[in-house]
Amino acid sequence: MYQLYIANKNYSSWSMRPWLVLQAFDLPFEEIMLPFPSERHTGTFKQDILAINPNGKVPVLMDDGLLLWDSLAICEYLAEQHPEQNLWPKNSQQRARARCIAAEMHSGFTHLRNACGMNIRANLNEMGKRLWQENAELREEVARIEQIWSERPEAQGFLCGEFSIADAFYAPVVTRLMSYALPVSDATQQYMQTMMQHPAMKAWVTAALQEVAWVNYLEPYQHHVL
Numbered sequence: 314m315y316q317l318y319i320a321n322k323n324y325s326s327w328s329m330r331p332w333l334v335l336q337a338f339d340l341p342f343e344e345i346m347l348p349f350p351s352e353r354h355t356g357t358f359k360q361d362i363l364a365i366n367p368n369g370k371v372p373v374l375m376d377d378g379l380l381l382w383d384s385l386a387i388c389e390y391l392a393e394q395h396p397e398q399n400l401w402p403k404n405s406q407q408r409a410r411a412r413c414i415a416a417e418m419h420s421g422f423t424h425l426r427n428a429c430g431m432n433i434r435a436n437l438n439e440m441g442k443r444l445w446q447e448n449a450e451l452r453e454e455v456a457r458i459e460q461i462w463s464e465r466p467e468a469q470g471f472l473c474g475e476f477s478i479a480d481a482f483y484a485p486v487v488t489r490l491m492s493y494a495l496p497v498s499d500a501t502q503q504y505m506q507t508m509m510q511h512p513a514m515k516a517w518v519t520a521a522l523q524e525v526a527w528v529n530y531l532e533p534y535q536h537h538v539l
């Protein structure tokens with residue numbers, strides 16, 4: 314049984330990716346939630362995660378004492394451990410493409426990530442309008458994402474055929490586009506719907522919506538009303 318250490322489902326986009334892969338492929342895992350503190354440099358999150366991962370971040374996968382501490386490395390490891398399940402697409406061309414687009418997400422899209430932090434339960438539509446007008450890099454990055462998504466083999470399907478690690482990597486983009494109501498094409502919205510209907514995605518989003526913890530430093534656009 315794997316152990317996956319994650320942080321708040323509402324906020325932690327890097328935690329979401331390997332969690333979705335474990336869940337979608339029905340791999341046996343125990344989830345260990347280390348919630349972010351309400352204010353930076355308070356609470357026990359940092360000391361708790363540092364006790365198991367010197368890198369000090371989530372997600373972390375533990376497999377029988379083996380520590381893995383990066384979302385993409387975790388997914389690669391899981392794919393290697395379960396070759397009978399196509400965590401990466403079976404078709405070699407789609408597999409190559411899936412790896413490229415997952416890597417592009419993992420190492421890029423910093424404007425989207427910085428301006429539109431994941432916040433599943435929030436309605437940030439008004440802020441989204443403003444960011445869209447003011448932030449040209451954000452518009453460019455969303456255009457690139459729409460291009461990637463438009464190249465999926467089937468309009469009703471996932472990015473590289475069946476659900477794969479590539480989709481898990483773009484899952485937090487789906488929720489961001491919704492939270493900030495960024496203006497995207499019908500084809501993009503179709504993919505967002507496909508993703509939102511996936512059982513693993515539904516399970517994560519449902520759990521995120523039930524969380525009440527407020528993490529002030531991840532809420533640049535809202536005030537906490539008690």
Ligand SMILES: N[C@@H](CCC(=O)N[C@@H](CS)C(=O)NCC(=O)O)C(=O)O
Pocket residue numbers: 320324325326327328369370371372382383384385419
């Ligand atoms: N490149 C890493 C990023 C991990 C990351 O930034 N995790 C965030 C949560 S989404 C974190 O642990 N932040 C806590 C901190 O930096 O103190 C990965 O792919 O796993």
